[in-house]
Amino acid sequence: MAAAEKPPYNRSGGDANLSSHTHVHGAYEEPETPEVISRRQWMANATIAISGVIGLTLAIPIVGSLVPDVGSGGATFTPLDDNGWKQLQTATDKAVQIDINLKSKDAYLPEQTAPQSVWGIKVKDPQKFMRDRKDLFVDDKDTLPYPVVTMGFVLFSPICPHLGCYYQYKTATNSFFCPCHGSTYDQYGARTGGPTARGLDPLPLREQSGVAQAEWIRYAPTVPNRLVISYTS
Numbered sequence: 001m002a003a004a005e006k007p008p009y010n011r012s013g014g015d016a017n018l019s020s021h022t023h024v025h026g027a028y029e030e031p032e033t034p035e036v037i038s039r040r041q042w043m044a045n046a047t048i049a050i051s052g053v054i055g056l057t058l059a060i061p062i063v064g065s066l067v068p069d070v071g072s073g074g075a076t077f078t079p080l081d082d083n084g085w086k087q088l089q090t091a092t093d094k095a096v097q098i099d100i101n102l103k104s105k106d107a108y109l110p111e112q113t114a115p116q117s118v119w120g121i122k123v124k125d126p127q128k129f130m131r132d133r134k135d136l137f138v139d140d141k142d143t144l145p146y147p148v149v150t151m152g153f154v155l156f157s158p159i160c161p162h163l164g165c166y167y168q169y170k171t172a173t174n175s176f177f178c179p180c181h182g183s184t185y186d187q188y189g190a191r192t193g194g195p196t197a198r199g200l201d202p203l204p205l206r207e208q209s210g211v212a213q214a215e216w217i218r219y220a221p222t223v224p225n226r227l228v229i230s231y232t233s
């Protein structure tokens with residue numbers, strides 16, 4: 001009987017198949033050719049470029065949402081309630097409370113709506129009004145950057161200039177009275193008593209395409225001069 005054929009061994013006595021396997025494995029340890037390096041570099045560059053495009057696509061809207069709206073908080077005109085405006089036009093010498101819906105937008109929040117009301121008076125005697133409210137017409141830093149009397153009317157902010165309460169109108173005396181600390185104002189908003197340092201604050205009024213509009217301004221309380229704090233409620 002023929003002896004069983006022995007598997008071939010390599011010179012070092014190892015298995016020939018093992019030797020072959022070891023040889024193949026060694027091929028990965030050989031230096032890369034310029035073509036391989038160039039292809040790998042191209043893949044790396046392409047990956048960086050694609051990542052950059054994806055990053056920009058995500059970053060632009062994210063960054064955009066974090067940048068405050070430049071126009072937010074700026075001065076805006078709001079339509080006066082139509083009924084209130086008509087009442088003011090037919091008013092005699094009595095003050096008329098007119099509703100407005102203030103729209104405001106803070107940097108990162110959706111637009112907000114806040115109901116407010118302003119006081120309107122008809123200026124029947126402009127000379128008397130200017131004498132009474134000299135503080136609105138002096139030719140220095142107190143001069144307001146908008147016309148106080150528009151279309152023969154004046155609008156007053158409903159905020160008391162003393163410390164910011166809402167004052168009231170007294171029909172019987174045709175004057176204004178603040179319940180918080182007792183400041184009083186005459187029919188044209190001039191200070192007549194109490195701790196307030198100035199008269200009522202006027203607001204800009206205009207007519208746009210047949211609609212009367214007011215601009216809301218909040219002034220600093222307490223101080224005698226009118227310093228704008230904000231254009232929102």
Ligand code: FES
Nearest residue numbers: 160162163178181
């Ligand atoms: S807040 Fe009006 S008198 Fe003080």
